[in-house]
Amino acid sequence: TRSINLAVVPGDGIGQEVVAQGLKVLNAVLPQDVKLETKEFDFGAKRYHATGETLTDADVQALKQHDAILLGAIGDPSVPSGVLERGFLLKLRFLFDHHVNLRPSKLLPGVATPLKGQPEIDFVVVREGTEGPYTGNGGSIRTGTPHEVATEVSVNTAFGVERVVRDAFARAQARPRKKLTLVHKNNVLTHAGHLWTNIFNKVAAEFPDVTTDYLHVDAATIFLVTQPERFDVIVTDNLFGDIITDLAAAVSGGIGVAASGNINPSGEFPSMFEPVHGSAPDIAGQGKADPTAAVLSVALLLRHLGYEAEAARIEEAVSADLAERGDTPRATSEIGDALAVRVAS
Amino acid sequence: TRSINLAVVPGDGIGQEVVAQGLKVLNAVLPQDVKLETKEFDFGAKRYHATGETLTDADVQALKQHDAILLGAIGDPSVPSGVLERGFLLKLRFLFDHHVNLRPSKLLPGVATPLKGQPEIDFVVVREGTEGPYTGNGGSIRTGTPHEVATEVSVNTAFGVERVVRDAFARAQARPRKKLTLVHKNNVLTHAGHLWTNIFNKVAAEFPDVTTDYLHVDAATIFLVTQPERFDVIVTDNLFGDIITDLAAAVSGGIGVAASGNINPSGEFPSMFEPVHGSAPDIAGQGKADPTAAVLSVALLLRHLGYEAEAARIEEAVSADLAERGDTPRATSEIGDALAVRVAS
Ligand SMILES: CC(C)[C@H](C(=O)O)[C@@H](O)C(=O)O
Numbered sequence: 001t002r003s004i005n006l007a008v009v010p011g012d013g014i015g016q017e018v019v020a021q022g023l024k025v026l027n028a029v030l031p032q033d034v035k036l037e038t039k040e041f042d043f044g045a046k047r048y049h050a051t052g053e054t055l056t057d058a059d060v061q062a063l064k065q066h067d068a069i070l071l072g073a074i075g076d077p078s079v080p081s082g083v084l085e086r087g088f089l090l091k092l093r094f095l096f097d098h099h100v101n102l103r104p105s106k107l108l109p110g111v112a113t114p115l116k117g118q119p120e121i122d123f124v125v126v127r128e129g130t131e132g133p134y135t136g137n138g139g140s141i142r143t144g145t146p147h148e149v150a151t152e153v154s155v156n157t158a159f160g161v162e163r164v165v166r167d168a169f170a171r172a173q174a175r176p177r178k179k180l181t182l183v184h185k186n187n188v189l190t191h192a193g194h195l196w197t198n199i200f201n202k203v204a205a206e207f208p209d210v211t212t213d214y215l216h217v218d219a220a221t222i223f224l225v226t227q228p229e230r231f232d233v234i235v236t237d238n239l240f241g242d243i244i245t246d247l248a249a250a251v252s253g254g255i256g257v258a259a260s261g262n263i264n265p266s267g268e269f270p271s272m273f274e275p276v277h278g279s280a281p282d283i284a285g286q287g288k289a290d291p292t293a294a295v296l297s298v299a300l301l302l303r304h305l306g307y308e309a310e311a312a313r314i315e316e317a318v319s320a321d322l323a324e325r326g327d328t329p330r331a332t333s334e335i336g337d338a339l340a341v342r343v344a345s
Numbered sequence: 346t347r348s349i350n351l352a353v354v355p356g357d358g359i360g361q362e363v364v365a366q367g368l369k370v371l372n373a374v375l376p377q378d379v380k381l382e383t384k385e386f387d388f389g390a391k392r393y394h395a396t397g398e399t400l401t402d403a404d405v406q407a408l409k410q411h412d413a414i415l416l417g418a419i420g421d422p423s424v425p426s427g428v429l430e431r432g433f434l435l436k437l438r439f440l441f442d443h444h445v446n447l448r449p450s451k452l453l454p455g456v457a458t459p460l461k462g463q464p465e466i467d468f469v470v471v472r473e474g475t476e477g478p479y480t481g482n483g484g485s486i487r488t489g490t491p492h493e494v495a496t497e498v499s500v501n502t503a504f505g506v507e508r509v510v511r512d513a514f515a516r517a518q519a520r521p522r523k524k525l526t527l528v529h530k531n532n533v534l535t536h537a538g539h540l541w542t543n544i545f546n547k548v549a550a551e552f553p554d555v556t557t558d559y560l561h562v563d564a565a566t567i568f569l570v571t572q573p574e575r576f577d578v579i580v581t582d583n584l585f586g587d588i589i590t591d592l593a594a595a596v597s598g599g600i601g602v603a604a605s606g607n608i609n610p611s612g613e614f615p616s617m618f619e620p621v622h623g624s625a626p627d628i629a630g631q632g633k634a635d636p637t638a639a640v641l642s643v644a645l646l647l648r649h650l651g652y653e654a655e656a657a658r659i660e661e662a663v664s665a666d667l668a669e670r671g672d673t674p675r676a677t678s679e680i681g682d683a684l685a686v687r688v689a690s
């Protein structure tokens with residue numbers, strides 16, 4: 001019998017509620033012969049306040065024993081900005097070498113977009129996940145004085161850029177339109193920009209059937225609202241990817257439906273799947289958060305583990321549910337129930 | 346008699362065409378007693394190819410003799426990315442200490458937006474112009490090899506942040522809604538982020554009548570398309586400002602109408618005014634570029650030099666023109682003529 005050994009991190013705020021629905025749908029979609037084992041971890045604000053810990057060495061060892069991680073959301077206003085982000089989420093992305101941060105954007109029929117004319121949106125952003133301005137490489141001197149100088153260093157390596165660019169080319173080649181856009185700011189960030197651009201052009205030669213394109217990040221935000229249909233696959237740096245995927249989510253149905261995967265393609269470490277949204281403390285505990293993004297993150301997780309048919313079933317269930325979703329608000333668990341019924345049938 | 350001693354840099358591509366219309370409207374709006382002297386400079390791709398120069402010390406000295414600079418656009422595909430940007434535009438922003446990069450966004454009646462429901466958009470972005478990731482502080486080792494490491498250093502100083510934050514608070518205080526939003530990414534870029542946040546909070550205490558707000562840059566892009574009416578004044582770092590002002594332009598009428606000022610508030614060096622759009626080589630020389638952004642940049646220039654009534658006349662003329670603009674495309678010079686007639690009457 002096959003088995004999935006899953007680490008579950010509900011986290012803070014609505015993370016708890018949406019992860020519960022993700023697991024419900026996961027249980028419903030898995031064939032009988034797949035044995036699902038889950039272990040819940042208590043990372044997040046509560047544990048931080050109680051113990052001062054965000055992620056210990058023992059935690060990391062424990063997480064490593066799993067095939068994948070399902071994360072709700074980490075973050076709470078009671079914790080200073082950056083502590084949980086750097087101490088848990090980014091720490092795991094770095095330690096488990098999640099260099100492919102995968103964020104699909106698809107505007108499904110019946111789903112509202114702030115854009116006029118219901119454009120055809122179906123692209124995927126491959127965001128680098130372990131380099132760039134996210135390395136925590138920086139500091140400050142004369143902190144808190146009128147003479148403070150604070151720096152942030154974006155670190156980019158040929159090794160790190162090439163592997164994610166290659167991954168993106170392969171993804172583009174596997175899609176019908178076979179188009180890959182590099183997004184950077186190589187006219188200002190010339191050192192990092194030239195590294196990205198040179199590697200992109202070098203790898204492009206190995207994928208002659210993939211059409212390539214370059215956009216500065218500022219111009220990319222314009223096209224995301226005026227011509228989102230022009231995008232197929234986008235590859236970009238960690239920070240630009242962070243920014244454009246929130247915008248991409250906003251135009252293609254909102255962060256209520258945006259899923260993501262922090263992927264370690266070699267499988268050396270477990271990959272981690274999470275909704276793009278945060279912990280939304282303002283609506284937490286009210287049972288009204290949309291669990292769709294968490295459920296779609298479960299689909300990405302299943303695809304990563306080789307359960308393609310099950311992943312597709314979840315995505316079809318979500319499509320059907322969204323198409324039929326009226327304007328009446330439904331509770332978090334109602335949506336989860338509806339999706340569980342759909343994937344099971 | 347009063348006088349304006351203006352340096353004019355048409356630059357590349359459509360820069361030439363739109364600046365001509367800006368000057369046409371400037372001439373039409375100025376009262377008889379103001380003596381306008383203009384001197385044209387040939388910076389841009391053509392000069393670079395002919396001489397290898399982007400901006401010499403002598404050029405800088407010559408520009409310094411002027412009250413202000415009107416710039417069209419610099420940039421051409423024949424020049425490697427970054428050469429003209431770093432060698433001319435950014436060089437001037439740094440040398441002339443243009444630390445307030447002012448970018449208003451207003452969706453005027455009758456103007457098309459990609460957003461549904463014609464939202465009320467009227468905000469201004471105060472983008473820091475002389476620090477952050479734009480300093481050119483970075484480099485690469487083992488360049489071009491599989492072991493290349495390329496860095497970009499964002500440099501942020503208390504001095505540089507405080508002056509722009511203070512400027513933004515003063516602008517917010519002078520507007521009816523009196524609201525200022527800080528946009529950064531202080532949960533990841535913790536060093537620079539804390540510097541910005543601490544200074545923002547410190548200065549806020551001196552402006553108790555200004556409502557303040559903080560957004561991560563990724564969340565800000567969401568609100569720019571889902572709730573742009575929530576913004577009044579935004580203050581942000583150089584790179585985040587670059588990104589969100591292109592998006593802001595896209596939702597509030599397009600880059601055809603987005604103006605900007607690179608301002609040295611002390612007046613020690615001339616400020617520079619330019620449309621947000623680039624040189625658009627694909628449509629250059631065809632007389633079809635929209636000169637509205639260049640004309641609105643002239644309005645910002647006049648306001649900076651103390652000609653408030655004339656600035657307002659230009660803005661009213663543009664409003665009226667846009668409101669009556671049908672779907673028939675008009676030539677660059679036709680639009681310029683129409684605006685010149687309106688401001689003169
Ligand atoms: C919470 C934050 C650290 C994170 C990021 O910036 O990567 C989030 O915005 C995301 O996109 O996953």
Ligand SMILES: CC(C)[C@H](C(=O)O)[C@@H](O)C(=O)O
Nearest residue numbers: 187188218430434435587621
């Ligand atoms: C051309 C480029 C260097 C410039 C910038 O990034 O500042 C432009 O995008 C702008 O916004 O003025």
